[in-house]
Amino acid sequence: MTQLVPHIFNGLTLGLLFALIALGFTLIVGVMEVINLAHGSLFALGAYFALAIIGGSWLGDTAIGEWWLALPIMPRYILALIVAPILAGLSGMVLELALRRTYGKAPLYGLLLTFGAALVIEELIRLGWGTGEQNLQLPQSISGAILLGGLIYSKYKLFAAGFAVFAIIMVWLFLEKTPYGAIIKAGAHDSEMVRALGYDLARLRLLVFGLGAGLAGLAGVIMVPIWGLRPHVGIDVVIPAFLIIVLGGIGSFWGSVIAAILVGLSVGITGAYAPAWSMMSMYILLILVVGFRARGLFGKKSALEN
Amino acid sequence: MATLSDITRRSSQWITPQIFVFAVFLLSLPLWIRPIGLYQYIGIEIAIWIIFALGFNLLFGYTGLHSFGHGAYLGVGAYAFGLFQLHVGVSLIGGLLAAVFAAALAGAFVACFVSHRRGIYFALMTIAFGQVFWFASIKMHGITGGEDGLLNIPRPDLNLGVYSVSLSGNTALYYLIAVLLIIVTVFTWRAMNSPFGRILQAIRQNETRASFIGYEVWWFKWAAFTLSAMFAGLAGGLFAMAQESAYPDVMSLHQSGLIVMMVLVGGGLVNFWGPILGVILYFIARDVLGSITETWLLWYGLMFVVMVMFKPEGLAGVLAGLSKNSAETLNDLPVKTAEGN
Amino acid sequence: MALFEARNIHKRFGSRVVLENISLSFEEGQVNGIMGPNGAGKTTCFHCLTGHYKPTRGNIIFDGQDITGKPPQRISRMGVSRSFQLMNLFDDSSVIENIILALPDFRRRYAQATRSVFDDRELLEQARVILDQVGLLGQEWLPSLSLSYGNRRALEIGVALAANPRIVFLDEPTSGLGAEATRQLASLINKLRSKYTIVMIEHDMRFLFELADTISVIHWGQVIAQGTPDELQSNKWVQRSALGEVA
Numbered sequence: 085m086t087q088l089v090p091h092i093f094n095g096l097t098l099g100l101l102f103a104l105i106a107l108g109f110t111l112i113v114g115v116m117e118v119i120n121l122a123h124g125s126l127f128a129l130g131a132y133f134a135l136a137i138i139g140g141s142w143l144g145d146t147a148i149g150e151w152w153l154a155l156p157i158m159p160r161y162i163l164a165l166i167v168a169p170i171l172a173g174l175s176g177m178v179l180e181l182a183l184r185r186t187y188g189k190a191p192l193y194g195l196l197l198t199f200g201a202a203l204v205i206e207e208l209i210r211l212g213w214g215t216g217e218q219n220l221q222l223p224q225s226i227s228g229a230i231l232l233g234g235l236i237y238s239k240y241k242l243f244a245a246g247f248a249v250f251a252i253i254m255v256w257l258f259l260e261k262t263p264y265g266a267i268i269k270a271g272a273h274d275s276e277m278v279r280a281l282g283y284d285l286a287r288l289r290l291l292v293f294g295l296g297a298g299l300a301g302l303a304g305v306i307m308v309p310i311w312g313l314r315p316h317v318g319i320d321v322v323i324p325a326f327l328i329i330v331l332g333g334i335g336s337f338w339g340s341v342i343a344a345i346l347v348g349l350s351v352g353i354t355g356a357y358a359p360a361w362s363m364m365s366m367y368i369l370l371i372l373v374v375g376f377r378a379r380g381l382f383g384k385k386s387a388l389e390n
Numbered sequence: 391m392a393t394l395s396d397i398t399r400r401s402s403q404w405i406t407p408q409i410f411v412f413a414v415f416l417l418s419l420p421l422w423i424r425p426i427g428l429y430q431y432i433g434i435e436i437a438i439w440i441i442f443a444l445g446f447n448l449l450f451g452y453t454g455l456h457s458f459g460h461g462a463y464l465g466v467g468a469y470a471f472g473l474f475q476l477h478v479g480v481s482l483i484g485g486l487l488a489a490v491f492a493a494a495l496a497g498a499f500v501a502c503f504v505s506h507r508r509g510i511y512f513a514l515m516t517i518a519f520g521q522v523f524w525f526a527s528i529k530m531h532g533i534t535g536g537e538d539g540l541l542n543i544p545r546p547d548l549n550l551g552v553y554s555v556s557l558s559g560n561t562a563l564y565y566l567i568a569v570l571l572i573i574v575t576v577f578t579w580r581a582m583n584s585p586f587g588r589i590l591q592a593i594r595q596n597e598t599r600a601s602f603i604g605y606e607v608w609w610f611k612w613a614a615f616t617l618s619a620m621f622a623g624l625a626g627g628l629f630a631m632a633q634e635s636a637y638p639d640v641m642s643l644h645q646s647g648l649i650v651m652m653v654l655v656g657g658g659l660v661n662f663w664g665p666i667l668g669v670i671l672y673f674i675a676r677d678v679l680g681s682i683t684e685t686w687l688l689w690y691g692l693m694f695v696v697m698v699m700f701k702p703e704g705l706a707g708v709l710a711g712l713s714k715n716s717a718e719t720l721n722d723l724p725v726k727t728a729e730g731n
Numbered sequence: 732m733a734l735f736e737a738r739n740i741h742k743r744f745g746s747r748v749v750l751e752n753i754s755l756s757f758e759e760g761q762v763n764g765i766m767g768p769n770g771a772g773k774t775t776c777f778h779c780l781t782g783h784y785k786p787t788r789g790n791i792i793f794d795g796q797d798i799t800g801k802p803p804q805r806i807s808r809m810g811v812s813r814s815f816q817l818m819n820l821f822d823d824s825s826v827i828e829n830i831i832l833a834l835p836d837f838r839r840r841y842a843q844a845t846r847s848v849f850d851d852r853e854l855l856e857q858a859r860v861i862l863d864q865v866g867l868l869g870q871e872w873l874p875s876l877s878l879s880y881g882n883r884r885a886l887e888i889g890v891a892l893a894a895n896p897r898i899v900f901l902d903e904p905t906s907g908l909g910a911e912a913t914r915q916l917a918s919l920i921n922k923l924r925s926k927y928t929i930v931m932i933e934h935d936m937r938f939l940f941e942l943a944d945t946i947s948v949i950h951w952g953q954v955i956a957q958g959t960p961d962e963l964q965s966n967k968w969v970q971r972s973a974l975g976e977v978a
Contacts, residue, residue: 182699185699192456193698195456195513196654196694196698200694203647203688204691204695210685211688319644326514361529364521364525367522370514370518374511375503580847584843584844584847584848585841585844585848586844588828588848589832589841591824595821596820599821601802601803601804602783602804603893604835
């Protein structure tokens with residue numbers, strides 16, 4: 085049993101990271117009932133933007149470029165952590181504008197459109213950054229290892245997990261405690277009411293999509309030092325995210341957080357006994373849960389069932 | 391908007407004029423494919439993928455069940471064909487039967503789980519199962535050869551009793567696949583106008599009403615899924631034979647997505663011939679655009695996005711829109727039945 | 732014994748009680764009306780009787796067999812048919828195909844995958860008989876979506892009849908119909924009464940009182956009155972709503 089503890093800990097960490105990945109996805113599904121299959125690609129895009137900001141090679145041999153590269157890594161990283169998600173969010177907004185054509189049609193069309201968008205973004209990334217594996221530079225203070233209770237942990241993983249908790253709480257507070265959150269939640273169930281309150285539903289959707297895409301980009305910046313950065317990382321990400329929100333129940337915020345942790349634990353614990361099969365365990369988990377509970381753990385009825 | 395089921399009256403012939411034209415096109419292809427600048431192997435790929443696409447559209451277009459994990463059954467067919475050749479015996483019929491049977495088994499099993507699910511839940515369950523098969527094909531080294539897959543799968547001869555035909559040449563193999571494709575086309579056309587097929591289309595349109603007029607909806611969904619997996623298995627077996635190998639990539643999500651894109655771009659949601667147009671367009675785009683630019687997938691992806699936005703009826707819808715006449719040839723000629731009206 | 736009987740049906744959604752102790756009984760060959768205000772539970776009641784919902788408590792007996800909790804397709808195959816208040820057709824399909832799909836002779840061929848439907852004279856003929864009954868002959872090859880509202884209502888009934896049922900449930904057949912279409916529907920129901928047992932939810936009281944052999948009034952999820960039209964003329968609730976709705 086005691087040997088299991090580090091695996092459980094690893095699983096929990098992984099689960100929090102999964103929750104971070106699924107956060108933007110949950111938001112968009114919950115409010116707009118759109119499955120954004122480009123979520124993973126926006127995640128990748130965020131990470132590549134961060135890469136470009138930290139690397140700064142596009143600034144060229146100019147004075148600004150030299151000044152920028154002479155700065156220590158920390159301020160560059162912090163800027164990337166802020167600006168890259170914003171850029172991803174803006175890209176998401178462009179996608180939302182295209183997506184408008186599919187509103188009012190079967191959910192299939194939104195799914196297909198974002199699927200095509202994922203392909204396009206991935207190809208654009210190949211075009212812009214090449215096909216090879218890349219690395220995101222990290223500040224010294226969050227790299228390396230740390231000794232905890234006689235076990236070695238990667239400092240960065242702890243930072244990432246902590247950041248995930250922070251982001252989850254911030255999004256939750258935003259949805260629950262601010263007037264914007266109230267409007268967004270109203271938009272999820274009652275678009276009439278949003279109009280009655282005098283808000284522009286189209287703009288609300290644009291902002292929610294931008295926010296969701298921004299969160300995807302943020303997750304990208306945070307996750308990529310752990311998972312590595314390559315153009316098709318998007319596919320590796322979107323499937324677990326999709327799986328987590330269905331497992332948790334479409335439209336349920338905490339459902340998806342709990343599902344993410346369950347998935348993390350199952351991957352972590354399977355990893356202890358059969359490392360080769362660890363990623364497969366999440367699919368089995370999904371099949372078992374959704375096989376018996378059609379709407380996942382905490383799901384409500386949704387238009388996406390049609 | 392044109393739809394798959396908006397028929398007025400359909401011919402009850404086995405071979406409709408369109409099928410005849412298509413068969414002539416397929417059988418004459420080796421005569422003109424090189425002169426137009428293509429090569430024989432692309433004909434093989436196109437024919438195999440059309441088999442896959444026609445079977446897939448029974449489920450996707452006709453029954454309205456949006457599977458995003460259909461590459462799995464293509465892969466199961468490919469592995470079954472390879473394993474049969476390598477471990478049981480070199481036999482064309484045996485290999486293809488094994489491919490169809492294995493895919494049917496896998497499809498029937500998965501269908502038990504998914505045929506009670508709807509919409510997005512259905513789509514996700516099919517993805518999850520697709521990933522399970524893909525993972526299994528990578529991890530079960532002993533059977534599947536892991537990431538490398540099964541290599542050096544022999545191309546068995548076609549044994550016609552008295553004489554046997556070698557299929558080692560691509561033209562001979564193409565003819566075999568073309569004949570199978572014609573049979574598949576005739577069967578799928580017939581099936582979609584049979585009681586079974588019409589019930590599937592009724593279920594797509596209105597599941598509730600279908601159960602209120604007495605149909606066990608889940609059984610039909612199960613059967614459609616299994617049937618379409620069988621076609622995927624046949625295509626997979628032929629693919630393994632053409633490639634002389636079977637590897638996990640065939641099962642990847644990428645392939646599953648590709649078939650969805652091809653079927654939609656061609657117009658599979660509104661027309662029987664849509665999947666065929668879609669497959670041909672994809673392979674031509676891959677080779678023609680691919681020879682001009684390395685980023686051809688970007689352009690294909692953009693075209694797909696634009697299609698979903700502005701013309702979800704796909705290429706078949708575009709063609710139908712171009713002229714009323716072509717709309718009629720595409721949408722099945724209205725045929726006067728004998729008793730008239 | 733009654734052909735179709737509901738005994739003490741209760742239906743709850745969570746804590747909300749929608750039907751409370753509903754008992755209904757329909758004799759073979761009669762036209763039975765169900766009336767009551769909006770939200771009284773009439774459609775829920777139909778959903779329970781035809782298998783769409785499973786009642787929380789109580790039994791449903793059809794032709795001596797307990798059909799409580801059976802799925803709609805089983806109940807339908809036993810000879811219980813229904814139409815829907817909101818249109819519920821196969822919109823892409825032609826009018827005649829909507830009918831053909833519901834024919835028992837067609838249903839028995841469900842596993843045939845290589846025989847074309849469209850050269851089956853016998854099925855086409857059976858479907859025409861039904862279409863003739865509901866007045867849609869001549870429009871059989873139109874897409875059902877292109878029919879006028881009244882004709883779609885007629886097709887809705889045609890689909891219910893095509894299953895060759897012993898009892899037909901019609902959910903507000905006159906809703907949205909003009910005076911002329913309502914008269915046509917009344918004469919259709921008069922034609923059908925010799926062949927089928929009919930149960931209909933209806934708001935149009937004149938229509939109902941003219942056609943029905945028995946009427947049940949549902950209010951607050953309960954049957955508050957039951958009887959022949961004559962008996963019910965004196966019922967308070969009926970009088971009140973008659974003043975409001977008909978006069």
